[in-house]
Amino acid sequence: DTAVSQTPKYLVTQMGNDKSIKCEQNLGHDTMYWYKQDSKKFLKIMFSYNNKELIINETVPNRFSPKSPDKAHLNLHINSLELGDSAVYFCASSPRRSSGVLQETQYFGPGTRLLVL
Amino acid sequence: QQPVQSPQAVILREGEDAVINCSSSKALYSVHWYRQKHGEAPVFLMILLKGGEQKGHEKISASFNEKKQQSSLYLTASQLSYSGTYFCGTSKTGPGNQFYFGTGTSLTVIP
Numbered sequence: 369d370t371a372v373s374q375t376p377k378y379l380v381t382q383m384g385n386d387k388s389i390k391c392e393q394n395l396g397h398d399t400m401y402w403y404k405q406d407s408k409k410f411l412k413i414m415f416s417y418n419n420k421e422l423i424i425n426e427t428v429p430n431r432f433s434p435k436s437p438d439k440a441h442l443n444l445h446i447n448s449l450e451l452g453d454s455a456v457y458f459c460a461s462s463p464r465r466s467s468g469v470l471q472e473t474q475y476f477g478p479g480t481r482l483l484v485l
Numbered sequence: 486q487q488p489v490q491s492p493q494a495v496i497l498r499e500g501e502d503a504v505i506n507c508s509s510s511k512a513l514y515s516v517h518w519y520r521q522k523h524g525e526a527p528v529f530l531m532i533l534l535k536g537g538e539q540k541g542h543e544k545i546s547a548s549f550n551e552k553k554q555q556s557s558l559y560l561t562a563s564q565l566s567y568s569g570t571y572f573c574g575t576s577k578t579g580p581g582n583q584f585y586f587g588t589g590t591s592l593t594v595i596p
Contacts, residue, residue: 401584409570411527411586458526474517474584476526 371395372477374459380483381449389444389480391459400442401474402434403458411458417442418464449484456481488513488573488587496593497563505558505590507573516549516556517574519586520567527572530558563594 372393381387393400399418405411415434416423422434431447446453456479462472488509497503507516515534519527531540533549533556541547545567547558560567573587 403586409521409589411572411589413584413586416584473529473532474519474527476528478526 370478372459372461372475374457374477374480376480377478378481378483380485382485383449383451385449386445386447387449387482388446389457389459389482391442391444391477393440393459393461393475393477395461395463395475397461397475398439398464399462399472400436401460401462402442402444403460403476405456405458405479407455414444415442451484454482454484487585488575490571490573490587490590492590493588494591494593496595497567499565499594499596500562501594503560503563503592505560505571505573505592507556507558507587509554509575512553513556513575514553515576516547518547518556518558519572519574520569521572522569530571560592563592565594565596568592568594 375390379387399416401416402414403411404414414425414428417434417436433445434442435445436442458479459477460474462474488507491506495503515532517532518530520530521527531547533540533547536551536553539548544561547556549556556573571590571592574584576584
């Protein structure tokens, strides 16, 4: 009964390919996020999605697109993968976002380790 | 926009104390603290919302200064299980609300 789950755990692919990472949360949370953690362990938010409101970090290339079929799922699609996309991608969720800012605990998935060759 | 943490890394012996600082040039709406063990996901520790707030228990606690530009995490009588990378995080108000993690502090506790 994992709270936030991601698949796959590991993803190795060639440059130029298109891939997806899936995320599901069974906590009933309203807001979901995608983070990228690079080799230096810097964690950067990519997207947050709340009641159909998508907030995008302006530094994220448009090759990355989140897709939410319902409140419990937020998938990440990546087109034309590049070497620099290699990183660990974390999905997270929180109960809600109050007054436009994050006041709640975020629960993280186990991460997807992406390696682009 | 990204909070700066200090120190970058610290090595402690079991039982020693440590302080991790998180600083910003602008007032923060809130401060969140997370710990990430190697190969695992970040795990929530605590949130501070008010200037002057102190929170936590005797072993791990945090403070948020009055101007809300600095937070400190206090680890007392460290245990081996405290090892990991500690991140502070903060929200930004206004258009394009975002959440920023700090630069991280690697803490290693040795026997």
